[in-house]
Amino acid sequence: MNLSVIAIGDELLIGQVIDTNSGDIAHRLNPFGWNVNDVQIVADDADSIKTAIDRAFQSSDVVITTGGLGPTKDDITKATLCSYFGGELKEDPDVLDNVKKVIEQRGLKLNDLTARQALVPTSARIIQNTVGTAPIMWFERDGKVLIAMPGVPFETREMLDTAIVPQLIDRFKSDLSYEHRSVLVIGYSESLLAMTIADWENSLPPYLHLAYLPKPGLVRLRIDGTHNDKTFLITEINRRHMELCRLLGANVLCDQDLPVEKILQDELKRHGLTLSTAESCTGGNISHLITSVPGSSEVFNGSIVSYSNQAKMHLLDVASETLEKYGAVSTQVVEEMAEGACMALDTDCAIATSGIAGPGGGTEAKPVGTVCIGIKTPGGTFSYSHHFPGNRQRVIVRASMTALILAIEKIRELPIHIK
Amino acid sequence: MNLSVIAIGDELLIGQVIDTNSGDIAHRLNPFGWNVNDVQIVADDADSIKTAIDRAFQSSDVVITTGGLGPTKDDITKATLCSYFGGELKEDPDVLDNVKKVIEQRGLKLNDLTARQALVPTSARIIQNTVGTAPIMWFERDGKVLIAMPGVPFETREMLDTAIVPQLIDRFKSDLSYEHRSVLVIGYSESLLAMTIADWENSLPPYLHLAYLPKPGLVRLRIDGTHNDKTFLITEINRRHMELCRLLGANVLCDQDLPVEKILQDELKRHGLTLSTAESCTGGNISHLITSVPGSSEVFNGSIVSYSNQAKMHLLDVASETLEKYGAVSTQVVEEMAEGACMALDTDCAIATSGIAGPGGGTEAKPVGTVCIGIKTPGGTFSYSHHFPGNRQRVIVRASMTALILAIEKIRELPIHIK
Numbered sequence: 037m038n039l040s041v042i043a044i045g046d047e048l049l050i051g052q053v054i055d056t057n058s059g060d061i062a063h064r065l066n067p068f069g070w071n072v073n074d075v076q077i078v079a080d081d082a083d084s085i086k087t088a089i090d091r092a093f094q095s096s097d098v099v100i101t102t103g104g105l106g107p108t109k110d111d112i113t114k115a116t117l118c119s120y121f122g123g124e125l126k127e128d129p130d131v132l133d134n135v136k137k138v139i140e141q142r143g144l145k146l147n148d149l150t151a152r153q154a155l156v157p158t159s160a161r162i163i164q165n166t167v168g169t170a171p172i173m174w175f176e177r178d179g180k181v182l183i184a185m186p187g188v189p190f191e192t193r194e195m196l197d198t199a200i201v202p203q204l205i206d207r208f209k210s211d212l213s214y215e216h217r218s219v220l221v222i223g224y225s226e227s228l229l230a231m232t233i234a235d236w237e238n239s240l241p242p243y244l245h246l247a248y249l250p251k252p253g254l255v256r257l258r259i260d261g262t263h264n265d266k267t268f269l270i271t272e273i274n275r276r277h278m279e280l281c282r283l284l285g286a287n288v289l290c291d292q293d294l295p296v297e298k299i300l301q302d303e304l305k306r307h308g309l310t311l312s313t314a315e316s317c318t319g320g321n322i323s324h325l326i327t328s329v330p331g332s333s334e335v336f337n338g339s340i341v342s343y344s345n346q347a348k349m350h351l352l353d354v355a356s357e358t359l360e361k362y363g364a365v366s367t368q369v370v371e372e373m374a375e376g377a378c379m380a381l382d383t384d385c386a387i388a389t390s391g392i393a394g395p396g397g398g399t400e401a402k403p404v405g406t407v408c409i410g411i412k413t414p415g416g417t418f419s420y421s422h423h424f425p426g427n428r429q430r431v432i433v434r435a436s437m438t439a440l441i442l443a444i445e446k447i448r449e450l451p452i453h454i455k
Numbered sequence: 456m457n458l459s460v461i462a463i464g465d466e467l468l469i470g471q472v473i474d475t476n477s478g479d480i481a482h483r484l485n486p487f488g489w490n491v492n493d494v495q496i497v498a499d500d501a502d503s504i505k506t507a508i509d510r511a512f513q514s515s516d517v518v519i520t521t522g523g524l525g526p527t528k529d530d531i532t533k534a535t536l537c538s539y540f541g542g543e544l545k546e547d548p549d550v551l552d553n554v555k556k557v558i559e560q561r562g563l564k565l566n567d568l569t570a571r572q573a574l575v576p577t578s579a580r581i582i583q584n585t586v587g588t589a590p591i592m593w594f595e596r597d598g599k600v601l602i603a604m605p606g607v608p609f610e611t612r613e614m615l616d617t618a619i620v621p622q623l624i625d626r627f628k629s630d631l632s633y634e635h636r637s638v639l640v641i642g643y644s645e646s647l648l649a650m651t652i653a654d655w656e657n658s659l660p661p662y663l664h665l666a667y668l669p670k671p672g673l674v675r676l677r678i679d680g681t682h683n684d685k686t687f688l689i690t691e692i693n694r695r696h697m698e699l700c701r702l703l704g705a706n707v708l709c710d711q712d713l714p715v716e717k718i719l720q721d722e723l724k725r726h727g728l729t730l731s732t733a734e735s736c737t738g739g740n741i742s743h744l745i746t747s748v749p750g751s752s753e754v755f756n757g758s759i760v761s762y763s764n765q766a767k768m769h770l771l772d773v774a775s776e777t778l779e780k781y782g783a784v785s786t787q788v789v790e791e792m793a794e795g796a797c798m799a800l801d802t803d804c805a806i807a808t809s810g811i812a813g814p815g816g817g818t819e820a821k822p823v824g825t826v827c828i829g830i831k832t833p834g835g836t837f838s839y840s841h842h843f844p845g846n847r848q849r850v851i852v853r854a855s856m857t858a859l860i861l862a863i864e865k866i867r868e869l870p871i872h873i874k
Contacts, residue, residue: 054475062469063469190846319747333763339762341746343751
């Protein structure tokens with residue numbers, strides 16, 4: 037199925053907000069055989085919105101709009117769609133109840149303006165937005181569907197997962213089955229990986245397709261399969277998935293598409309180990325990633341973000357001689373930081389980072405992007421020196437991901453009953 | 456002037472890469488009276504590209520395309536534009552020289568594939584890309600202009616600044632000026648804010664327009680102005696901006712569009728104060744946000760992420776009696792955590808959090824989303840109890856933003872020469 041996305045909002049056109057909703061829609065629908073054919077970003081302007089819908093329906097039977105559903109004057113998507121599809125705006129008591137519920141959960145009281153969110157076009161089927169005040173509107177005409185979703189990314193993601201994706205798949209039922217399998221691969225650039233698995237990729241039957249999705253520190257491979265015989269498809273995609281994993285051997289970080297921080301949590305639980313972090317240049321981001329996954333409190337005791345040398349010495353017991361002799365950004369210091377974190381936070385393992393995230397602070401010997409990573413496990417203390425390109429944000433992200441992956445590798449080397 | 460952007464690339468439509476070029480183009484051209492009228496994201500497909508150009512020229516006299524200029528098989532923008540505007544592809548010796556220079560700077564040798572970058576349409580004026588191998592092509596027909604730029608964001612930014620923006624302004628000299636002003640507002644929902652400033656908003660002249668941009672913990676208001684008298688426009692937009700700030704009084708967090716973590720850094724510097732954090736439920740995210748801003752090492756010493764009660768007691772000196780009597784999620788504990796962070800990390804101020812981010816761990820008295828925030832400044836120690844709706848990620852984000860805003864408010868209450 038072809039799908040078009042229209043992202044509506046003046047803020048998108050002046051570059052104040054970047055449209056991420058269209059990518060989220062593609063991510064969720066691609067595995068079910070849906071393709072985003074085109075994306076249009078248009079202003080909060082009735083004519084622009086109507087022209088964009090006309091154009092989108094030329095290439096696709098399904099259009100998703102995002103944005104412009106707030107209660108304020110500049111949000112005109114709802115009125116525009118009502119004029120496009122006909123009908124009138126009428127108060128829907130179920131929507132009003134839902135708006136009240138959402139507002140109360142936020143600790144706020146319903147006011148007149150927000151109550152107007154309950155005015156919905158009579159030409160639309162309404163899907164309650166369980167995480168926001170803007171109801172989702174599903175319009176149909178001549179077999180074509182338009183779904184108006186909110187612009188707030190977390191609302192759109194939540195409602196795609198819980199309502200829109202399942203309902204779209206149900207509405208456009210086909211005899212085709214869709215399956216996908218993922219492999220997270222480390223130690224390869226995208227092009228080197230493509231060359232390494234070229235023969236295998238070329239041998240894939242036409243109903244299986246391989247997609248390369250590079251992420252910081254790894255490449256995600258996804259096999260998408262489409263076939264009218266579901267049992268056959270599952271057998272074949274599983275066989276090819278196993279082949280691919282065998283071919284890549286130790287470079288397979290995971291044979292499922294899981295966040296790296298979740299893979300680390302699972303490895304820690306499997307070995308019965310606890311973890312702490314000692315972060316300098318990553319500034320708490322590794323700890324933030326680890327604690328973003330539910331269940332982290334079972335394996336993660338905490339972190340010491342030692343931005344100053346004082347903190348490295350006092351809280352992590354890094355020797356002042358080591359700091360003086362090798363500098364704060366050194367393999368020696370991150371090893372002491374990792375050992376200090378295990379002591380201070382009473383854990384079996386630790387991840388430590390020290391580096392120059394930039395834009396300032398670089399030297400000829402240690403330019404911006406230099407990051408040392410220390411890993412302590414019951415198997416020993418290890419350290420690595422890396423250089424990551426890009427700006428401050430990119431260095432922090434790359435260093436954090438690399439450190440998490442190194443920790444997974446070092447923990448996997450341990451016997452299961454290490455403790 | 457109206458401008459349309461066409462971002463070309465399959466990777467954009469599967470959500471593998473997010474289009475940031477259109478935002479960068481807008482950022483650079485808006486101050487010169489140019490508006491990005493619409494953005495289209497299309498596949499690496501000749502028909503889609505041609506249709507997008509036809510559509511773009513319907514609304515704009517200038518079109519910028521980005522992407523699809525690489526030397527590999529899937530990049531077809533150059534050949535498509537050559538077929539659209541006429542002429543043929545011919546090797547340009549100046550482009551070849553430039554490609555050789557860029558390749559050498561990268562420590563690589565020119566191969567046949569990359570040498571093909573020097574084939575350019577005879578119908579285009581060529582602008583040398585000083586930071587990449589894809590030459591920029593400037594086409595003109597019937598007074599309309601299309602500029603084909605590379606997809607790599609840093610190349611596009613560099614070439615916009617050094618060549619494209621100055622040449623566009625020169626080519627389309629205009630009498631219109633465009634100005635924006637922003638206000639970050641706290642303590643209001645979007646709708647309550649709209650009701651509060653309705654009279655003021657309705658009194659705006661037609662050349663000024665107000666946009667509401669809600670973010671976690673605050674609402675961003677932006678006044679956009681367009682007028683042919685630049686001096687008049689600046690005077691009027693400044694006057695209205697000041698009126699709005701006065702109207703909102705203490706609810707104005709900032710009269711510019713700055714990240715909250717940057718506002719906090721500026722306040723700390725203004726007062727000559729240092730900061731640390733003690734984070735439980737936010738898991739290091741506050742520290743991560745603070746250290747994402749360059750210059751943070753001047754005011755930020757570090758953080759203790761005390762996920763376990765042990766860590767709260769050992770590293771932050773929280774009394775075991777306080778933990779037993781009030782529980783880890785309590786105003787009493789976050790006050791002790793903030794004071795402990797100031798001691799452990801030798802700072803004047805501290806932010807502390809303890810809460811239940813979910814999905815597990817909630818009770819009737821303290822449901823998921825309950826977060827206590829402690830703030831210590833030289834003016835005292837303060838604590839707050841909040842309830843944030845949403846999933847784990849959202850609770851972490853909302854709690855982090857709320858804590859940063861509370862810290863700014865408490866530091867602003869202090870006299871400048873507090874130390």
